[in-house]
Amino acid sequence: MNLTWHIIKKDLSRFWLGIAFLAGLTALKIFLILGIFSAEVTREWAGRMNRYQALLLVGQWILTFLVAVAVVQEDPVSEPGAFWETLPISRRQLLGAKFLDILLICALPALVTLALGWIVVGLPASLLGWPLTAVAEAQLGLCVIALAFGSLAKNSAQVIFWVIGVTLVLFIPAMFPELFNLNRQGLLTPAARFNHLFAVILAWGVTGIAVTLNQYLSQSRKRSVAILACGLGLSLVVLVTSYSGPTLLPGQQRLDREIAGLSAQITQAVIAKPSLESNATSLTKISLQRIDPLTVIYPLGAWSEPTTDHPQLGGKIYSSHENPARPLISRAVDFMPSSAPWSVDFGVESIIPAADVSRIAGRKASYDFQVVLDVRYFAIEGQSELVKGAVIRSRLGITKITSVTCDGAIMRVEIDGRDSGLTPEPGWFVGIDAEFMNLSNLGFALINPKTKTVLMPARTSSGIGATTYSIALIRAKLQFVLPPSNSPDVTIADWKLVKVSLGNRHRAFKSFTAEMTVKETPRIELDPAWLD
Amino acid sequence: MNAIEIQNLARRFGRTTAIEDLSLTVPEGSVFALLGPNGAGKTTTIKILMNFIPPTSGRAMVRGVDSRKLGPKERSQIGYVSENQILPLWMTVRRLLDYCRPFYPTWDRELEGTLLRQFDLPEDRRLKDLSRGMLMKAALLCALAYRPRLLVLDEPFSGLDPIMRDEFVHGILEATELGNWTVFISSHDIEEVERLADHIGLIDRGRTKLNESAESLLTRFRRFEVILPGSSASLRDLPPAWLLPDQVGERMVFVDSQYAPTTTEKACQQRFPGAVVSSAPMSLREIFITLSRTSRKTPNGTAL
Numbered sequence: 001m002n003l004t005w006h007i008i009k010k011d012l013s014r015f016w017l018g019i020a021f022l023a024g025l026t027a028l029k030i031f032l033i034l035g036i037f038s039a040e041v042t043r044e045w046a047g048r049m050n051r052y053q054a055l056l057l058v059g060q061w062i063l064t065f066l067v068a069v070a071v072v073q074e075d076p077v078s079e080p081g082a083f084w085e086t087l088p089i090s091r092r093q094l095l096g097a098k099f100l101d102i103l104l105i106c107a108l109p110a111l112v113t114l115a116l117g118w119i120v121v122g123l124p125a126s127l128l129g130w131p132l133t134a135v136a137e138a139q140l141g142l143c144v145i146a147l148a149f150g151s152l153a154k155n156s157a158q159v160i161f162w163v164i165g166v167t168l169v170l171f172i173p174a175m176f177p178e179l180f181n182l183n184r185q186g187l188l189t190p191a192a193r194f195n196h197l198f199a200v201i202l203a204w205g206v207t208g209i210a211v212t213l214n215q216y217l218s219q220s221r222k223r224s225v226a227i228l229a230c231g232l233g234l235s236l237v238v239l240v241t242s243y244s245g246p247t248l249l250p251g252q253q254r255l256d257r258e259i260a261g262l263s264a265q266i267t268q269a270v271i272a273k274p275s276l277e278s279n280a281t282s283l284t285k286i287s288l289q290r291i292d293p294l295t296v297i298y299p300l301g302a303w304s305e306p307t308t309d310h311p312q313l314g315g316k317i318y319s320s321h322e323n324p325a326r327p328l329i330s331r332a333v334d335f336m337p338s339s340a341p342w343s344v345d346f347g348v349e350s351i352i353p354a355a356d357v358s359r360i361a362g363r364k365a366s367y368d369f370q371v372v373l374d375v376r377y378f379a380i381e382g383q384s385e386l387v388k389g390a391v392i393r394s395r396l397g398i399t400k401i402t403s404v405t406c407d408g409a410i411m412r413v414e415i416d417g418r419d420s421g422l423t424p425e426p427g428w429f430v431g432i433d434a435e436f437m438n439l440s441n442l443g444f445a446l447i448n449p450k451t452k453t454v455l456m457p458a459r460t461s462s463g464i465g466a467t468t469y470s471i472a473l474i475r476a477k478l479q480f481v482l483p484p485s486n487s488p489d490v491t492i493a494d495w496k497l498v499k500v501s502l503g504n505r506h507r508a509f510k511s512f513t514a515e516m517t518v519k520e521t522p523r524i525e526l527d528p529a530w531l532d
Numbered sequence: 533m534n535a536i537e538i539q540n541l542a543r544r545f546g547r548t549t550a551i552e553d554l555s556l557t558v559p560e561g562s563v564f565a566l567l568g569p570n571g572a573g574k575t576t577t578i579k580i581l582m583n584f585i586p587p588t589s590g591r592a593m594v595r596g597v598d599s600r601k602l603g604p605k606e607r608s609q610i611g612y613v614s615e616n617q618i619l620p621l622w623m624t625v626r627r628l629l630d631y632c633r634p635f636y637p638t639w640d641r642e643l644e645g646t647l648l649r650q651f652d653l654p655e656d657r658r659l660k661d662l663s664r665g666m667l668m669k670a671a672l673l674c675a676l677a678y679r680p681r682l683l684v685l686d687e688p689f690s691g692l693d694p695i696m697r698d699e700f701v702h703g704i705l706e707a708t709e710l711g712n713w714t715v716f717i718s719s720h721d722i723e724e725v726e727r728l729a730d731h732i733g734l735i736d737r738g739r740t741k742l743n744e745s746a747e748s749l750l751t752r753f754r755r756f757e758v759i760l761p762g763s764s765a766s767l768r769d770l771p772p773a774w775l776l777p778d779q780v781g782e783r784m785v786f787v788d789s790q791y792a793p794t795t796t797e798k799a800c801q802q803r804f805p806g807a808v809v810s811s812a813p814m815s816l817r818e819i820f821i822t823l824s825r826t827s828r829k830t831p832n833g834t835a836l
Contacts, residue, residue: 006634014622074620080584083618086675087635088608219586 003089007097008104011071018067019105025060026110029053030117060110064139065146068102069159072150077215079154095216102147107139118473131418131473141205148208151215152224162228169232173239181243196242200235207231255375255508263289264512266367267345270521273357280352283524284516288344288371294332296324296376296502299346304369318530319346325500326454328378329445333498335452347530361520370511377503383447386413386495394499396442399474406492410458410479411446413497417474442472443500446480450494455480533596535560535682535714536581541590542738543576550576551738554590558716558731565729565746566718567820573738574718575616578686581716582612595682608636611675613668614686621660625653625670629677636678644677651703665696672703685717689724697724704728722817734820736827746816753819754791758784758800759808771799775826787814787822 012019032053075084075094084094114135118128153159173180210231211224241247265287273280286302303314330336352360381394384401392399397419405412419442446455458479536558543550551573558564568574579585580592583602592599597606623631629648633639648655651669659667668688675683685704689697701724704715719725725732732749734741742749756774760782770777773790784804788796791811800809814822 003635006631010631014620079618080579081582081614081616081618083620085582085584086607086612086617087632088604089635090604093604 004093004097004100007075007084007089007094008101011074011097011101012105014074015067015071015105018063018070019109022060022063022067022106023109023113025056025063026113026117029056029060030113030120032056034117034120061142064106064110064142068106068143068146069150069153069156071101071105072098072147073153073156073159076154077151077219078221091216091219095212098147099143102143103140106143106146107136110139111136141201141208144205144208144212148211148215148228151212152221152228166228166232170235170239172236180240181248196238196247199238203231203235203238207234255506258295258375259373259508259510262510264369264371264510264514265289266514266516269516269518270524271352271357271361271518272521272524273354274523277354279354280357281524282350282352282518283526284348284350285527286346286348286371286514288346288373289342294328294378296328296378297344298374299344299371300374300507301372302346302348302369304367314348314350316349317346318349318526319344320527320529325378325443325445326456329380329447329454329498329500330452332378332380332500333383333447333449333454335447335449335454345527347526349524357520360518362517364515364517367514367516368511369514370509373508373510375506375508379501379503381442381499381501383496383498386411386446386492386497390497392497392499396499396501397472399444399497399499401497404492406482409482411455411482411492411495413444413446413478413480415444415474415476415478415497417472417476419472419474442474443502444476444478445498445500446495447498448495453483455482533560534558534593535562535595536564536716537593538577538581539591539593541577541580541592542588543573543580543585544588549738551735553739554735555740556733556735556743558714558733560714561712562731562745563715563717563729564731564733565725566716566733566735567720567722567725567816568718568735568741569720569824571737572720572735574720574735575614575686576738577735578614578684578716578718582610582684608638608678609681611678611680611683612686613671613675613684613688615668615688615690616686617671619659619667619671622658624656624658625662626655628659628670628674632674632677639678643679644673647673647676647703650706651699663696665692665700668692668696668700669703672700679713681713683713683715685715685719687719687721688717689719689721697721701727722815722820726816729816732816734823736824741823741827749819750813750816752789752791753814753822754788754796754811755814755818756786756788756796756800756809756811758786758804760784760804761806761808770803775822787819789822 032049075098076082077091077094111132115128115132118131119125149159149162153162207227207230210227214220214224214227266284267287268285269282271280271282284302286299288297288299299317299319301314301317327336327342331340331342381396382392382399384390384392384399386401386404388401388404390401392401397417399415399417399419401413402416403412403414444457447453448455458481461476461478534557536556538554538556541554542552554573554577556566556577566574566577576585577592580587581594581599583599586600594602595606595609602610620628620631625648629644633641633644651673653666653670653673654662659670662670672685672688683704688700688704692700704717705728715728717725717728726746729746731743731745733743744752770786773788775787775789777784777786779785788811796811797809800807
């Protein structure tokens with residue numbers, strides 16, 4: 001053990017610069033966390049700080065990997081005759097030393113400094129367990145991979161070669177998203193997502209450990225390369241099968257049902273021709289109806305084939321980007337019947353050749369067209385009484401209400417939360433349960449069951465957070481403008497805080513047939529609520 | 533006990549055979565020089581001895597232990613210095629010594645100090661800033677300070693200028709005087725080895741050509757010159773021990789590899805009546821060249 005520590009001390013003094021850089025990056029990260037959580041920052045500032053923090057995280061990963069590889073390469077096991085081989089130490093001792101080395105150099109500083117930073121910004125210690133465990137697991141995984149690549153490669157150039165090679169191979173499915181159903185990620189059930197992610201982690205963990213042990217203990221490099229190839233093949237198979245029919249089926253069936261239930265109506269079709277020679281512009285207003293009450297749909301495009309009876313549809317899409325959360329929440333908490341009319345209206349602008357205008361204008365025709373839709377699922381994650389200290393426990397994490405004040409016109413709610421972008425499913429790895437979900441899709445609202453009112457946060461609200469390893473520590477000051485008609489008998493106790501989430505985007509296609517008559521108009525007028 | 537015993541050792545790298553059927557014995561306490569031209573398999577042999585690479589077949593025993601099972605305990609009694617040795621160049625000489633010291637229970641601080649002075653090494657200079665000769669001396673110092681029972685030197689003179697070579701040889705000679713060590717030195721630099729070695733092994737194309745004491749070797753090999761007045765003799769059917777026979781006019785030369793005083797002279801007189809026979813002792817370098825040339829003429833020839 002003394003000799004192991006002796007090697008570790010040597011490596012620490014050898015790589016002090018890398019360690020200093022790692023510590024510096026982590027310190028900078030803490031500084032950004034402090035910046036994000038300082039009292040008077042704007043949302044824009046916080047967003048910028050979070051972006052920098054994400055960049056720092058990537059930098060930290062890369063630097064951690066490089067330092068870990070350099071530590072391993074300091075005493076290489078792939079090249080016969082390295083200096084350590086002339087010393088009276090066993091390969092087992094060296095492996096132990098290197099493993100402890102990279103834990104001390106690469107994992108522990110990140111863990112300690114992040115913990116300190118989080119404590120300094122005042123996050124409750126009880127919330128630190130999961131994030132720190134996730135950080136430890138991620139750093140450990142990074143170290144295991146670094147140990148494997150570092151011990152397999154004969155020099156730094158070979159490390160880069162191996163890493164680039166493996167990364168490229170893993171990106172093969174991404175080059176053919178349609179072929180491997182990668183564009184249907186949103187249809188994966190959390191359980192399937194977790195199982196496959198776990199399988200990939202397991203494949204790489206086992207591969208990394210097997211390569212490392214083989215390199216250090218059996219000296220057969222060819223076998224290590226074979227193990228690496230097997231691990232790579234296995235993870236590719238797992239990645240590809242993640243999005244195969246059986247795993248996608250439940251989500252696909254739900255989406256199919258919703259899309260099948262959609263009907264389209266062309267509410268207006270107008271054509272405008274500014275001058276005799278110029279091409280005309282047509283605007284077709286389409287209304288999609290009978291949508292699942294908990295689905296958010298945005299039109300991305302619409303097109304049709306031109307016929308003698310009607311012009312070709314396709315071009316610019318105009319639609320309302322109004323936040324759909326309010327009606328969705330109303331339906332989800334039964335303030336509004338789920339059968340209530342629910343439509344998505346949008347317009348499609350097309351260019352019509354001048355010669356076709358007289359043939360098309362004023363005629364009634366049947367239109368066959370397709371619409372491309374961006375579909376996302378909406379969910380109520382949890383709700384709580386509006387009381388200081390109350391906690392919303394959801395599948396994404398916990399949110400604690402730290403303060404509630406009301407001056408009669410504005411309700412101010414302060415919250416502290418820890419949410420995991422990894423959808424929680426019962427898992428073997430604490431904190432790393434399933435695939436990452438975009439945390440910006442989280443939101444909060446106030447509901448009043450008594451008056452059946454839904455209030456969305458005012459623009460003056462500030463919701464800021466620090467995301468590390470997909471664990472978001474959120475501190476928000478939410479402001480809700482109470483309705484003017486708020487009667488005196490409605491008290492704070494009547495309101496509840498609701499936590500909502502939007503799922504990942506999924507693209508769907510739907511064909512429709514509709515009757516329409518194109519009317520000629522002097523000019524095209526867009527709906528004021530539409531944005532292009 | 534022999535310090536090293538190699539039996540029928542072979543090592544192949546893919547289709548290339550580096551050494552084949554190599555057998556050597558290094559007596560304890562000797563200074564053994566493993567000679568051979570470039571690519572003969574000297575470094576491969578040493579890598580196997582040090583357990584840096586395993587043999588394809590055969591066996592190498594180092595201080596009574598199979599080289600494949602050399603562990604920390606055995607390694608703490610073996611010193612190793614190589615021309616291609618990878619040293620932590622970022623360390624200073626002092627740091628290198630501080631790093632190496634705890635690995636060896638037998639490390640002798642006094643000897644370390646003595647050698648440091650003898651080698652005139654700048655303690656505070658980084659290894660990367662040292663000349664090649666100084667670097668080799670630093671490596672030798674680390675290999676000697678724990679008084680190893682076996683010192684393995686792989687082409688230690690490569691790339692050293694004559695002054696450095698001289699200093700390095702002196703360093704080894706002075707160090708060996710301090711203890712009863714076995715030194716196994718591989719080189720193709722025969723002049724330097726001649727000053728050191730008391731046992732010689734010669735390998736060529738991965739095969740053993742000879743393995744004996746330097747004294748015996750220098751006695752056994754002798755250059756002969758035979759003047760054949762007025763006639764030329766046939767070079768056919770000469771004894772196999774007479775190597776590289778050559779005749780120019782009346783003068784014939786050869787090397788007797790089995791020289792025994794008066795015996796060869798008598799054999800010459802019998803074969804070439806009236807000839808004037810003279811002989812001269814050979815240097816190790818001349819013997820080495822003779823054997824190498826003979827080996828090239830008969831590539832699969834047996835050991836001499």
